[in-house]
Amino acid sequence: MTRSKSAARPAPAPARRRIRGLDAEQRSAQRRRQLLDAATELFAEHSFSGTSIEQICQHAYVGTKGFYDHFESKEACYIALLEQITAQIQQRVGEAAAAAEAEGSDWSQRSAVVVSAFVHAIADDPRLAKVTFGEAGGISPVVERQRRGNRRWAAAFLDRQWSGATAGEPDHARMALALATIGGMFELVADWLHHHDDGGAPDAAERLIEDLTVFLTVIDAGRSGAR
Structure with missing residues:
Protein backbone atom coordinates (compact mmCIF):
# COMPACT_ATOMS: atom_id res chain seq x y z
CA MET A 1 0.00 0.00 0.00
CA GLU A 72 4.24 39.82 41.71
CA SER A 73 4.19 43.17 43.53
CA LYS A 74 5.40 46.77 43.43
CA GLU A 75 8.26 45.72 45.70
CA ALA A 76 9.29 43.03 43.19
CA CYS A 77 9.25 45.65 40.45
CA TYR A 78 11.48 47.91 42.54
CA ILE A 79 13.94 45.09 43.28
CA ALA A 80 14.15 44.24 39.57
CA LEU A 81 14.81 47.90 38.83
CA LEU A 82 17.45 48.10 41.56
CA GLU A 83 19.15 44.98 40.21
CA GLN A 84 19.16 46.44 36.70
CA ILE A 85 20.69 49.75 37.79
CA THR A 86 23.20 48.00 40.05
CA ALA A 87 24.37 45.77 37.19
CA GLN A 88 24.89 48.85 35.00
CA ILE A 89 26.91 50.60 37.72
CA GLN A 90 29.03 47.52 38.43
CA GLN A 91 29.80 47.04 34.75
CA ARG A 92 30.77 50.68 34.24
CA VAL A 93 32.97 50.82 37.34
CA GLY A 94 34.57 47.44 36.61
CA GLU A 95 35.43 48.40 33.04
CA ALA A 96 36.94 51.72 34.18
CA ALA A 97 39.07 49.99 36.82
CA ALA A 98 40.26 47.32 34.38
CA ALA A 99 41.20 49.93 31.75
CA ALA A 100 43.14 52.01 34.29
CA GLU A 101 44.93 48.94 35.61
CA ALA A 102 45.84 47.87 32.07
CA GLU A 103 47.51 51.25 31.61
CA GLY A 104 49.68 50.56 34.66
CA SER A 105 48.03 53.15 36.91
CA ASP A 106 48.63 52.77 40.61
CA TRP A 107 45.77 52.98 43.11
CA SER A 108 46.16 56.72 43.73
CA GLN A 109 45.53 57.33 40.01
CA ARG A 110 43.07 54.51 39.53
CA SER A 111 40.85 55.60 42.41
CA ALA A 112 40.00 58.89 40.67
CA VAL A 113 39.03 56.99 37.53
CA VAL A 114 36.88 54.54 39.49
CA VAL A 115 35.12 57.31 41.45
CA SER A 116 34.44 59.27 38.27
CA ALA A 117 32.94 56.21 36.57
CA PHE A 118 30.74 55.51 39.59
CA VAL A 119 29.45 59.09 39.84
CA HIS A 120 28.69 59.38 36.14
CA ALA A 121 26.88 56.02 36.25
CA ILE A 122 24.38 57.46 38.72
CA ALA A 123 24.48 61.20 37.97
CA ASP A 124 24.31 61.35 34.17
CA ASP A 125 20.69 60.30 34.60
CA PRO A 126 19.72 61.83 38.01
CA ARG A 127 16.72 59.51 38.26
CA LEU A 128 19.06 56.57 38.83
CA ALA A 129 20.65 58.21 41.86
CA LYS A 130 17.22 58.98 43.28
CA VAL A 131 15.97 55.43 42.81
CA THR A 132 19.08 53.73 44.22
CA PHE A 133 20.19 56.13 46.96
CA GLY A 134 17.07 58.13 47.69
CA GLU A 135 14.63 55.25 47.84
CA ALA A 136 16.29 52.00 48.91
CA GLY A 137 16.36 52.53 52.66
CA GLY A 138 13.39 51.46 54.73
CA ILE A 139 11.15 50.02 52.01
CA SER A 140 11.15 46.43 53.28
CA PRO A 141 13.46 43.77 54.75
CA VAL A 142 13.82 42.20 51.29
CA VAL A 143 14.93 45.49 49.74
CA GLU A 144 17.26 46.10 52.67
CA ARG A 145 18.96 42.74 52.05
CA GLN A 146 19.42 43.73 48.42
CA ARG A 147 20.86 47.08 49.46
CA ARG A 148 23.24 45.46 51.96
CA GLY A 149 24.31 42.98 49.30
CA ASN A 150 25.16 45.85 46.97
CA ARG A 151 27.28 47.46 49.70
CA ARG A 152 29.17 44.26 50.34
CA TRP A 153 29.87 43.87 46.62
CA ALA A 154 31.22 47.43 46.53
CA ALA A 155 33.32 46.79 49.65
CA ALA A 156 34.79 43.60 48.15
CA PHE A 157 35.54 45.50 44.94
CA LEU A 158 37.30 48.25 46.91
CA ASP A 159 39.25 45.69 48.93
CA ARG A 160 40.56 44.16 45.69
CA GLN A 161 41.55 47.60 44.40
CA TRP A 162 43.46 48.66 47.51
CA SER A 163 47.17 48.04 47.29
CA GLY A 164 49.82 47.28 49.89
CA ALA A 165 47.73 45.62 52.59
CA THR A 166 49.52 45.36 55.91
CA ALA A 167 51.47 42.13 56.17
CA GLY A 168 49.49 39.77 58.37
CA GLU A 169 46.46 42.05 58.43
CA PRO A 170 43.38 39.84 58.84
CA ASP A 171 41.09 39.68 55.82
CA HIS A 172 38.06 40.46 57.98
CA ALA A 173 39.71 43.67 59.22
CA ARG A 174 40.39 44.88 55.67
CA MET A 175 36.86 43.98 54.63
CA ALA A 176 35.39 45.78 57.63
CA LEU A 177 37.34 48.92 56.76
CA ALA A 178 36.29 48.65 53.10
CA LEU A 179 32.64 48.23 54.14
CA ALA A 180 32.84 51.27 56.44
CA THR A 181 34.46 53.27 53.63
CA ILE A 182 31.70 52.34 51.20
CA GLY A 183 29.11 53.31 53.81
CA GLY A 184 30.73 56.73 54.11
CA MET A 185 30.86 57.15 50.34
CA PHE A 186 27.21 56.18 49.96
CA GLU A 187 26.26 58.64 52.70
CA LEU A 188 28.07 61.39 50.78
CA VAL A 189 26.04 60.42 47.70
CA ALA A 190 22.78 60.56 49.70
CA ASP A 191 23.69 63.97 51.09
CA TRP A 192 24.68 65.21 47.63
CA LEU A 193 21.39 63.94 46.26
CA HIS A 194 19.46 65.80 48.97
CA HIS A 195 21.10 69.07 47.95
CA HIS A 196 21.13 68.45 44.20
CA ASP A 197 17.90 66.55 43.70
CA ASP A 198 17.12 68.39 40.48
CA GLY A 199 20.43 67.33 38.93
CA GLY A 200 20.50 70.71 37.22
CA ALA A 201 23.72 72.25 38.51
CA PRO A 202 26.33 71.83 35.76
CA ASP A 203 29.13 71.17 38.25
CA ALA A 204 27.07 68.96 40.61
CA ALA A 205 28.61 65.68 39.41
CA GLU A 206 32.11 67.13 39.49
CA ARG A 207 31.61 68.31 43.06
CA LEU A 208 30.54 64.81 44.11
CA ILE A 209 33.54 63.29 42.33
CA GLU A 210 35.81 65.70 44.20
CA ASP A 211 34.24 64.96 47.59
CA LEU A 212 34.37 61.19 47.13
CA THR A 213 37.94 61.27 45.84
CA VAL A 214 39.12 63.35 48.81
CA PHE A 215 37.31 61.04 51.24
CA LEU A 216 38.83 57.94 49.66
CA THR A 217 42.29 59.55 49.61
CA VAL A 218 42.09 60.36 53.32
CA ILE A 219 41.03 56.80 54.16
CA ASP A 220 43.85 55.38 52.08
CA ALA A 221 46.34 57.74 53.72
CA GLY A 222 45.13 56.53 57.11
CA ARG A 223 45.71 52.94 56.05
CA SER A 224 49.22 53.80 54.84
CA GLY A 225 49.96 55.60 58.11
CA ALA A 226 48.78 52.63 60.12
CA ARG A 227 51.12 50.39 58.16
Missing part, protein backbone atom coordinates in the same frame (compact mmCIF):
# COMPACT_ATOMS: atom_id res chain seq x y z
CA THR A 2 1.45 3.35 -1.08
CA ARG A 3 1.29 6.28 1.35
CA SER A 4 0.13 9.59 -0.04
CA LYS A 5 2.69 12.40 -0.26
CA SER A 6 0.70 14.48 2.19
CA ALA A 7 0.79 11.71 4.78
CA ALA A 8 4.53 11.25 4.37
CA ARG A 9 5.37 14.89 5.03
CA PRO A 10 5.63 16.15 8.63
CA ALA A 11 3.16 18.83 9.57
CA PRO A 12 4.70 22.31 9.32
CA ALA A 13 5.35 24.08 12.60
CA PRO A 14 2.73 26.72 13.33
CA ALA A 15 3.93 30.21 12.44
CA ARG A 16 4.66 32.45 15.41
CA ARG A 17 2.28 35.33 15.38
CA ARG A 18 4.05 38.65 15.01
CA ILE A 19 2.61 42.04 15.88
CA ARG A 20 4.48 45.10 14.68
CA GLY A 21 7.35 42.83 13.76
CA LEU A 22 7.64 41.30 17.26
CA ASP A 23 6.80 37.77 18.36
CA ALA A 24 5.22 36.99 21.75
CA GLU A 25 8.56 36.67 23.56
CA GLN A 26 9.85 39.94 22.16
CA ARG A 27 6.62 41.73 23.03
CA SER A 28 6.86 40.42 26.60
CA ALA A 29 10.43 41.70 26.91
CA GLN A 30 9.35 45.05 25.51
CA ARG A 31 6.52 45.34 28.07
CA ARG A 32 8.96 44.58 30.87
CA ARG A 33 11.30 47.33 29.67
CA GLN A 34 8.40 49.76 29.44
CA LEU A 35 7.32 48.93 33.00
CA LEU A 36 10.84 49.38 34.40
CA ASP A 37 11.28 52.65 32.49
CA ALA A 38 7.98 53.90 33.88
CA ALA A 39 8.91 52.78 37.40
CA THR A 40 12.22 54.64 37.12
CA GLU A 41 10.42 57.84 36.17
CA LEU A 42 7.70 57.59 38.80
CA PHE A 43 9.80 56.35 41.73
CA ALA A 44 12.27 59.18 41.10
CA GLU A 45 9.54 61.80 40.86
CA HIS A 46 6.98 60.61 43.41
CA SER A 47 8.93 58.10 45.56
CA PHE A 48 8.25 54.39 45.98
CA SER A 49 5.44 54.89 48.48
CA GLY A 50 3.89 57.65 46.38
CA THR A 51 3.61 55.47 43.27
CA SER A 52 0.96 52.85 42.62
CA ILE A 53 1.00 49.85 40.31
CA GLU A 54 -1.84 51.45 38.36
CA GLN A 55 0.26 54.56 37.77
CA ILE A 56 3.18 52.48 36.56
CA CYS A 57 0.90 50.63 34.15
CA GLN A 58 -0.66 53.83 32.84
CA HIS A 59 2.72 55.45 32.36
CA ALA A 60 4.05 52.35 30.57
CA TYR A 61 0.89 51.84 28.47
CA VAL A 62 0.74 48.28 29.78
CA GLY A 63 -2.30 46.65 31.35
CA THR A 64 -2.37 45.52 34.97
CA LYS A 65 -2.34 41.87 33.82
CA GLY A 66 0.84 42.64 31.90
CA PHE A 67 2.40 44.01 35.09
CA TYR A 68 1.63 40.84 37.06
CA ASP A 69 3.00 38.70 34.22
CA HIS A 70 6.41 40.11 35.17
CA PHE A 71 6.22 41.22 38.81
Whole structure:
Protein backbone atom coordinates (compact mmCIF):
# COMPACT_ATOMS: atom_id res chain seq x y z
CA MET A 1 0.00 0.00 0.00
CA THR A 2 1.45 3.35 -1.08
CA ARG A 3 1.29 6.28 1.35
CA SER A 4 0.13 9.59 -0.04
CA LYS A 5 2.69 12.40 -0.26
CA SER A 6 0.70 14.48 2.19
CA ALA A 7 0.79 11.71 4.78
CA ALA A 8 4.53 11.25 4.37
CA ARG A 9 5.37 14.89 5.03
CA PRO A 10 5.63 16.15 8.63
CA ALA A 11 3.16 18.83 9.57
CA PRO A 12 4.70 22.31 9.32
CA ALA A 13 5.35 24.08 12.60
CA PRO A 14 2.73 26.72 13.33
CA ALA A 15 3.93 30.21 12.44
CA ARG A 16 4.66 32.45 15.41
CA ARG A 17 2.28 35.33 15.38
CA ARG A 18 4.05 38.65 15.01
CA ILE A 19 2.61 42.04 15.88
CA ARG A 20 4.48 45.10 14.68
CA GLY A 21 7.35 42.83 13.76
CA LEU A 22 7.64 41.30 17.26
CA ASP A 23 6.80 37.77 18.36
CA ALA A 24 5.22 36.99 21.75
CA GLU A 25 8.56 36.67 23.56
CA GLN A 26 9.85 39.94 22.16
CA ARG A 27 6.62 41.73 23.03
CA SER A 28 6.86 40.42 26.60
CA ALA A 29 10.43 41.70 26.91
CA GLN A 30 9.35 45.05 25.51
CA ARG A 31 6.52 45.34 28.07
CA ARG A 32 8.96 44.58 30.87
CA ARG A 33 11.30 47.33 29.67
CA GLN A 34 8.40 49.76 29.44
CA LEU A 35 7.32 48.93 33.00
CA LEU A 36 10.84 49.38 34.40
CA ASP A 37 11.28 52.65 32.49
CA ALA A 38 7.98 53.90 33.88
CA ALA A 39 8.91 52.78 37.40
CA THR A 40 12.22 54.64 37.12
CA GLU A 41 10.42 57.84 36.17
CA LEU A 42 7.70 57.59 38.80
CA PHE A 43 9.80 56.35 41.73
CA ALA A 44 12.27 59.18 41.10
CA GLU A 45 9.54 61.80 40.86
CA HIS A 46 6.98 60.61 43.41
CA SER A 47 8.93 58.10 45.56
CA PHE A 48 8.25 54.39 45.98
CA SER A 49 5.44 54.89 48.48
CA GLY A 50 3.89 57.65 46.38
CA THR A 51 3.61 55.47 43.27
CA SER A 52 0.96 52.85 42.62
CA ILE A 53 1.00 49.85 40.31
CA GLU A 54 -1.84 51.45 38.36
CA GLN A 55 0.26 54.56 37.77
CA ILE A 56 3.18 52.48 36.56
CA CYS A 57 0.90 50.63 34.15
CA GLN A 58 -0.66 53.83 32.84
CA HIS A 59 2.72 55.45 32.36
CA ALA A 60 4.05 52.35 30.57
CA TYR A 61 0.89 51.84 28.47
CA VAL A 62 0.74 48.28 29.78
CA GLY A 63 -2.30 46.65 31.35
CA THR A 64 -2.37 45.52 34.97
CA LYS A 65 -2.34 41.87 33.82
CA GLY A 66 0.84 42.64 31.90
CA PHE A 67 2.40 44.01 35.09
CA TYR A 68 1.63 40.84 37.06
CA ASP A 69 3.00 38.70 34.22
CA HIS A 70 6.41 40.11 35.17
CA PHE A 71 6.22 41.22 38.81
CA GLU A 72 4.24 39.82 41.71
CA SER A 73 4.19 43.17 43.53
CA LYS A 74 5.40 46.77 43.43
CA GLU A 75 8.26 45.72 45.70
CA ALA A 76 9.29 43.03 43.19
CA CYS A 77 9.25 45.65 40.45
CA TYR A 78 11.48 47.91 42.54
CA ILE A 79 13.94 45.09 43.28
CA ALA A 80 14.15 44.24 39.57
CA LEU A 81 14.81 47.90 38.83
CA LEU A 82 17.45 48.10 41.56
CA GLU A 83 19.15 44.98 40.21
CA GLN A 84 19.16 46.44 36.70
CA ILE A 85 20.69 49.75 37.79
CA THR A 86 23.20 48.00 40.05
CA ALA A 87 24.37 45.77 37.19
CA GLN A 88 24.89 48.85 35.00
CA ILE A 89 26.91 50.60 37.72
CA GLN A 90 29.03 47.52 38.43
CA GLN A 91 29.80 47.04 34.75
CA ARG A 92 30.77 50.68 34.24
CA VAL A 93 32.97 50.82 37.34
CA GLY A 94 34.57 47.44 36.61
CA GLU A 95 35.43 48.40 33.04
CA ALA A 96 36.94 51.72 34.18
CA ALA A 97 39.07 49.99 36.82
CA ALA A 98 40.26 47.32 34.38
CA ALA A 99 41.20 49.93 31.75
CA ALA A 100 43.14 52.01 34.29
CA GLU A 101 44.93 48.94 35.61
CA ALA A 102 45.84 47.87 32.07
CA GLU A 103 47.51 51.25 31.61
CA GLY A 104 49.68 50.56 34.66
CA SER A 105 48.03 53.15 36.91
CA ASP A 106 48.63 52.77 40.61
CA TRP A 107 45.77 52.98 43.11
CA SER A 108 46.16 56.72 43.73
CA GLN A 109 45.53 57.33 40.01
CA ARG A 110 43.07 54.51 39.53
CA SER A 111 40.85 55.60 42.41
CA ALA A 112 40.00 58.89 40.67
CA VAL A 113 39.03 56.99 37.53
CA VAL A 114 36.88 54.54 39.49
CA VAL A 115 35.12 57.31 41.45
CA SER A 116 34.44 59.27 38.27
CA ALA A 117 32.94 56.21 36.57
CA PHE A 118 30.74 55.51 39.59
CA VAL A 119 29.45 59.09 39.84
CA HIS A 120 28.69 59.38 36.14
CA ALA A 121 26.88 56.02 36.25
CA ILE A 122 24.38 57.46 38.72
CA ALA A 123 24.48 61.20 37.97
CA ASP A 124 24.31 61.35 34.17
CA ASP A 125 20.69 60.30 34.60
CA PRO A 126 19.72 61.83 38.01
CA ARG A 127 16.72 59.51 38.26
CA LEU A 128 19.06 56.57 38.83
CA ALA A 129 20.65 58.21 41.86
CA LYS A 130 17.22 58.98 43.28
CA VAL A 131 15.97 55.43 42.81
CA THR A 132 19.08 53.73 44.22
CA PHE A 133 20.19 56.13 46.96
CA GLY A 134 17.07 58.13 47.69
CA GLU A 135 14.63 55.25 47.84
CA ALA A 136 16.29 52.00 48.91
CA GLY A 137 16.36 52.53 52.66
CA GLY A 138 13.39 51.46 54.73
CA ILE A 139 11.15 50.02 52.01
CA SER A 140 11.15 46.43 53.28
CA PRO A 141 13.46 43.77 54.75
CA VAL A 142 13.82 42.20 51.29
CA VAL A 143 14.93 45.49 49.74
CA GLU A 144 17.26 46.10 52.67
CA ARG A 145 18.96 42.74 52.05
CA GLN A 146 19.42 43.73 48.42
CA ARG A 147 20.86 47.08 49.46
CA ARG A 148 23.24 45.46 51.96
CA GLY A 149 24.31 42.98 49.30
CA ASN A 150 25.16 45.85 46.97
CA ARG A 151 27.28 47.46 49.70
CA ARG A 152 29.17 44.26 50.34
CA TRP A 153 29.87 43.87 46.62
CA ALA A 154 31.22 47.43 46.53
CA ALA A 155 33.32 46.79 49.65
CA ALA A 156 34.79 43.60 48.15
CA PHE A 157 35.54 45.50 44.94
CA LEU A 158 37.30 48.25 46.91
CA ASP A 159 39.25 45.69 48.93
CA ARG A 160 40.56 44.16 45.69
CA GLN A 161 41.55 47.60 44.40
CA TRP A 162 43.46 48.66 47.51
CA SER A 163 47.17 48.04 47.29
CA GLY A 164 49.82 47.28 49.89
CA ALA A 165 47.73 45.62 52.59
CA THR A 166 49.52 45.36 55.91
CA ALA A 167 51.47 42.13 56.17
CA GLY A 168 49.49 39.77 58.37
CA GLU A 169 46.46 42.05 58.43
CA PRO A 170 43.38 39.84 58.84
CA ASP A 171 41.09 39.68 55.82
CA HIS A 172 38.06 40.46 57.98
CA ALA A 173 39.71 43.67 59.22
CA ARG A 174 40.39 44.88 55.67
CA MET A 175 36.86 43.98 54.63
CA ALA A 176 35.39 45.78 57.63
CA LEU A 177 37.34 48.92 56.76
CA ALA A 178 36.29 48.65 53.10
CA LEU A 179 32.64 48.23 54.14
CA ALA A 180 32.84 51.27 56.44
CA THR A 181 34.46 53.27 53.63
CA ILE A 182 31.70 52.34 51.20
CA GLY A 183 29.11 53.31 53.81
CA GLY A 184 30.73 56.73 54.11
CA MET A 185 30.86 57.15 50.34
CA PHE A 186 27.21 56.18 49.96
CA GLU A 187 26.26 58.64 52.70
CA LEU A 188 28.07 61.39 50.78
CA VAL A 189 26.04 60.42 47.70
CA ALA A 190 22.78 60.56 49.70
CA ASP A 191 23.69 63.97 51.09
CA TRP A 192 24.68 65.21 47.63
CA LEU A 193 21.39 63.94 46.26
CA HIS A 194 19.46 65.80 48.97
CA HIS A 195 21.10 69.07 47.95
CA HIS A 196 21.13 68.45 44.20
CA ASP A 197 17.90 66.55 43.70
CA ASP A 198 17.12 68.39 40.48
CA GLY A 199 20.43 67.33 38.93
CA GLY A 200 20.50 70.71 37.22
CA ALA A 201 23.72 72.25 38.51
CA PRO A 202 26.33 71.83 35.76
CA ASP A 203 29.13 71.17 38.25
CA ALA A 204 27.07 68.96 40.61
CA ALA A 205 28.61 65.68 39.41
CA GLU A 206 32.11 67.13 39.49
CA ARG A 207 31.61 68.31 43.06
CA LEU A 208 30.54 64.81 44.11
CA ILE A 209 33.54 63.29 42.33
CA GLU A 210 35.81 65.70 44.20
CA ASP A 211 34.24 64.96 47.59
CA LEU A 212 34.37 61.19 47.13
CA THR A 213 37.94 61.27 45.84
CA VAL A 214 39.12 63.35 48.81
CA PHE A 215 37.31 61.04 51.24
CA LEU A 216 38.83 57.94 49.66
CA THR A 217 42.29 59.55 49.61
CA VAL A 218 42.09 60.36 53.32
CA ILE A 219 41.03 56.80 54.16
CA ASP A 220 43.85 55.38 52.08
CA ALA A 221 46.34 57.74 53.72
CA GLY A 222 45.13 56.53 57.11
CA ARG A 223 45.71 52.94 56.05
CA SER A 224 49.22 53.80 54.84
CA GLY A 225 49.96 55.60 58.11
CA ALA A 226 48.78 52.63 60.12
CA ARG A 227 51.12 50.39 58.16
